[in-house]
Amino acid sequence: MKIKRFEKLAAPVLSIIIALLIGTAIIKICGYHPLSAYSALLKGAFGSFRYTMATLEKSVPLILCGIAAMVAMKSGIFNIGAEGQLFMGAIGYTVAALYLDFLPGPLHLMVCILVSILFGSAWAFVPAIMKIRIGANEVVTSIMLNYIAQLFTSYLVSGPMRADGAVSQSDPIPAATTIGEIVAGSKITWGFPLAIVLCIVFAVLFKRTQLGYEITAAGMNARAAEAGGIQPDRVRIIAMMISGALAGLAGGLLVASTFGRLVETVSTSFGFDGISIAVLGLYTSVGVFLSSLLFGALHTGSLYMEMFMKIPSELIDVLQGVIIVVIASPAIFQILFKRGGKR
């Protein structure tokens, strides 16, 4: 048992190391010094209070999308639509913030968060029900729904919700609905503790509750689960909606704490990164949290590298890609652990 656990952990750790090695080669080939590149990366991610805070703040939507992907995948359904659900959540949050402004402050904030969750969840319900009722492939439908959500956002910010000015964006949301810094000047918002709480909630959900058990069972072996009195279809719809809710919340938080309004590019790829993060995090809450920190650090660190060391940040995108390719290739580990696996 002990060995097995070590092996499990070895997969992500090894993939990161392999990626670093390949990255070293690429950086070298491109004519930069790998050591100074990596030290700049590290410095940019955690080198000062502000850099660290930027890294943590960047990881918030990643954590939420990571858990979103994790919940869906555990139930045996693949939610590649988190990006679209995130956009819908952002739309929901902004609409509630701008048009329900007669509500008193704290209640208004709660309603906005709730609406963003509902929007994301509803958007995830569509591919889930289509899959279960008519067998439509959820990957295809949710990718299409991603486009619809993104283009709908573009339409809203350049059409009905557009604010005056040259930029396509909505009016700023009222101050009562923004989510600010924990301590003034800390540059980190309440989104971060919320993300930690959600990590804990979902860790408990999967360890201790019936729903968590049912989701895991449905994902591992639907038939066996059914024989055991679990309705896998029902469980998957619920899992998908939870997943959508989390992605929607991520979108809501981006509006509330990062942008302060609806913008055309709420997310550049948080929804997709979430999938990688869930895989790298071995479908555990703790793993998702750590992987999100890694991705957040790679992002802020790579910008620092570019800003002060003149090393293109695209190199880090390559690194990130290699990590995912390696971890998504279980064959590599099967070869590595051949003997251990038989034991």
Place this chain on the structure above:
Amino acid sequence: MKRAFSVLVCAAMIFSLTACGEDPVSDGKDAPEGDAAASGKLAVITGTGGLGDQNLNDYVYSGVKMHEAEGVTVDVVQPSDLADFPNLQTLYAEEGTYSTIVCIGFDQKEALTTVSKEFPDQSFIICDTECEGSNVTSVVFRAEETGFQLGVLAGLLVKEGALENSRGNNTIGFVGGSDIATINQFAAGYEAGARLVNPDVTVLRSYVGSFSDPTTATELATSLYEQGADIVFACAGGSGLGVFTAAEKQNGYALGIETNQNALSPDCIIASGTRAWDEAIYDATQKALDGTLESGLLSYGISDGMLQAERADSNVPVSDEIMEEVAAYSQRVADGSLKLPTTLEEVDSFLAEYAE
């Protein structure tokens, strides 16, 4: 298990090898700070389009980069995400070693409004938009002057029937990116120029509502050509490309803007109203390096020699007389004897004052 461990160890060894095998002689690419402080440092934060856009980002960056020959260090970052702007501005400002930080594009205005207050001693330059702040210099071009140059050209061309495919309606058109003040500044100059040289000309206008929607721009331009316009001024950023498509299909003519767009459709585009961002930014950053850069609006125009009705690469024949006349009118703007309108409302009073 052993196997995995040995792989890990090997990996670590290879890694340390590459790490130790550093070439101690710096190849310049990764030289840290160095003696840069002595000769100055400049930072550039591009818009989300990044370098390689063959437009504003590239254009501005090339201007800043000209300082490198003088030993100035130029650092640049190309964010892909709007959300990174405040953070990047802060990071550069926190260093405290940059003579100025050049922020490209109106996308950065909101972030800069906040960040510039946190660093009152750091100078910032923002391009192509106006931004408040005691330490912010907004570098812009006088849009009405570009509009005017092209308006005079278009007005003369349709008046004299000089164009091969002219419909003979004495009509020109304008497709704007959006119905906003900055775009209408171009429109005002365009209309003023055209009507000054050609009092009976009809100037049609329509707006795309987006700077990245060439399809709609094609539809709008097509309708302008169908209404009898000979020349349409594509004043719509990325949407402007759609105007050129329409011009080709309708056998019409078009005018480009910002960079020399003539080669995109050499048989249709008569001229482009180029704006020398590289020179303007070089000048502004030079002031920053000298410590003479002042906050507020820094606007450049014809009098600085930075605005041209560029004809190179166009196959549409235009007589030298017409180009000389355009140059003569531009000269009157440069020496201040023509005060151009900056809003559409002022066009009529401008004409009342100057029309011959």
